[in-house]
Amino acid sequence: MTLLPVEEARDRIFSLGTLAACEEVPLHQAAGRWAAKAIPARRTQPAADLSAMDGYAIRFSDLPGPWRLVGESAAGHPFSGTLGEGEAVRIFTGATMPPGADAVLVQEEADRDGTVVALTGEGPAHVGRNVRPCGLDFRTEEILIAAGERLTAARLALCAMGGHDTVPVRRRIRVAIAATGDELVPPGRTDAGKLPESNGTMLTALVHDLPVDVVDLGILPDSQELLESAFRQVDADILVTTGGASVGDHDLVRPALEAAGANIDFWRIALRPGKPMMAGMLRDAVVLGLPGNPVSAFVTATLFLRPLIAKLGGASDVAPATFTVPLGEDLPANGPRTDYLRAKLVDGAACAAAIQDSSMLRTLARADCLILRTPHAPPAAAGDSVEILPLT
Ligand SMILES: Nc1nc2c(c(=O)[nH]1)N[C@H]1C(S)=C(S)[C@@H](COP(=O)(O)OP(=O)(O)OC[C@H]3O[C@@H](n4cnc5c(N)ncnc54)[C@H](O)[C@@H]3O)O[C@H]1N2
Numbered sequence: 001m002t003l004l005p006v007e008e009a010r011d012r013i014f015s016l017g018t019l020a021a022c023e024e025v026p027l028h029q030a031a032g033r034w035a036a037k038a039i040p041a042r043r044t045q046p047a048a049d050l051s052a053m054d055g056y057a058i059r060f061s062d063l064p065g066p067w068r069l070v071g072e073s074a075a076g077h078p079f080s081g082t083l084g085e086g087e088a089v090r091i092f093t094g095a096t097m098p099p100g101a102d103a104v105l106v107q108e109e110a111d112r113d114g115t116v117v118a119l120t121g122e123g124p125a126h127v128g129r130n131v132r133p134c135g136l137d138f139r140t141e142e143i144l145i146a147a148g149e150r151l152t153a154a155r156l157a158l159c160a161m162g163g164h165d166t167v168p169v170r171r172r173i174r175v176a177i178a179a180t181g182d183e184l185v186p187p188g189r190t191d192a193g194k195l196p197e198s199n200g201t202m203l204t205a206l207v208h209d210l211p212v213d214v215v216d217l218g219i220l221p222d223s224q225e226l227l228e229s230a231f232r233q234v235d236a237d238i239l240v241t242t243g244g245a246s247v248g249d250h251d252l253v254r255p256a257l258e259a260a261g262a263n264i265d266f267w268r269i270a271l272r273p274g275k276p277m278m279a280g281m282l283r284d285a286v287v288l289g290l291p292g293n294p295v296s297a298f299v300t301a302t303l304f305l306r307p308l309i310a311k312l313g314g315a316s317d318v319a320p321a322t323f324t325v326p327l328g329e330d331l332p333a334n335g336p337r338t339d340y341l342r343a344k345l346v347d348g349a350a351c352a353a354a355i356q357d358s359s360m361l362r363t364l365a366r367a368d369c370l371i372l373r374t375p376h377a378p379p380a381a382a383g384d385s386v387e388i389l390p391l392t
């Protein structure tokens, strides 16, 4: 049996999907999406030289004063004249520097008596002190956001400051999630002989920070006919199934998908946990058939579903971020599959859980990272460097 390497599986999944269509949306609807095009500045910021402090706008060459107060400049209410020799203008943070002024004396270092301002401290150390020059942050036409960058809070604020009230993004990704298995009952039920369905809850939570609309297809039974009929009605960009992916007599997801018209591109990856994962196309939807074991579903969704959503959403950088840390305890040699071990960071060192069974949700819930072990990695000793994928 040939198992596909993880990187190849990811590339093949990416090549199945097509980018979601572009749309222009208001800034407050764009959080967490990716810019569909480069976003240039429509204005210069600051648009003029501004004061960075509350104090007095002066000519640096007039130091050490005293100065004659000739007016005021507040944010939104600039001084209308020009500053002459020996003159000062009362100025506030964010206000336009009057023409002729080239430094700001902070009010903590000044004493004002009527219209006379005297120096009480050291005063500004150089021309331009406490002044934000025009264009300090950005200038008109400069690219603020590159295509494919995620629209974080800071980047959306930058777009607003750059003169935009809408941004070009890609449409939200519709993700249909189906659990399969006659043993499953909805969360909250504790029927004897049945198992609470936990993968739907987990997967929905796992993508909640991404720009997705989740369609919950609920629990589908182990019946090829009923699975097929449910799959025929799917209207989504991505169909995620869990369970029924292995080789047992009741593992009917693959035949039901094929009967519904899907093309399965691959089945089985050199990955632990997550080996029996499949991927393909059902009409316009990319299908990810994840294994039923909860930890296997979690790992495959982390490695393939989240990056696929990002890819279809127009992200330029989709690989999950990994870090290198010291190993806290020895690890044995790895087998032929890439292994993602549930682990905890203890004083910055990664310690793998003693039992790595792919059904154990409590071990997963207690983990704060996965230790990545490449196929056939030799034994590793405490203190050796290992790659980890942090869990949030
Ligand atoms: N003879 C073989 N048996 C198995 C193989 C194999 O290669 N040969 N692979 C094993 C591996 S690895 C995995 S992973 C599992 C995956 O099997 P399935 O995808 O067919 O999953 P199920 O059998 O349907 O379920 C496995 C396990 O998970 C529970 N489950 C299923 N769905 C949910 C859900 N939505 N929420 C909570 N728990 C769920 C299910 O009850 C089973 O206990 O196959 C191995 N077998």
Ligand code: MOO
Residues within 6 Å of the ligand: 271, 272, 273, 274, 275, 276, 291, 293, 295, 296, 358
């Ligand atoms: O791949 Mo299974 O996911 O090892 O338990």
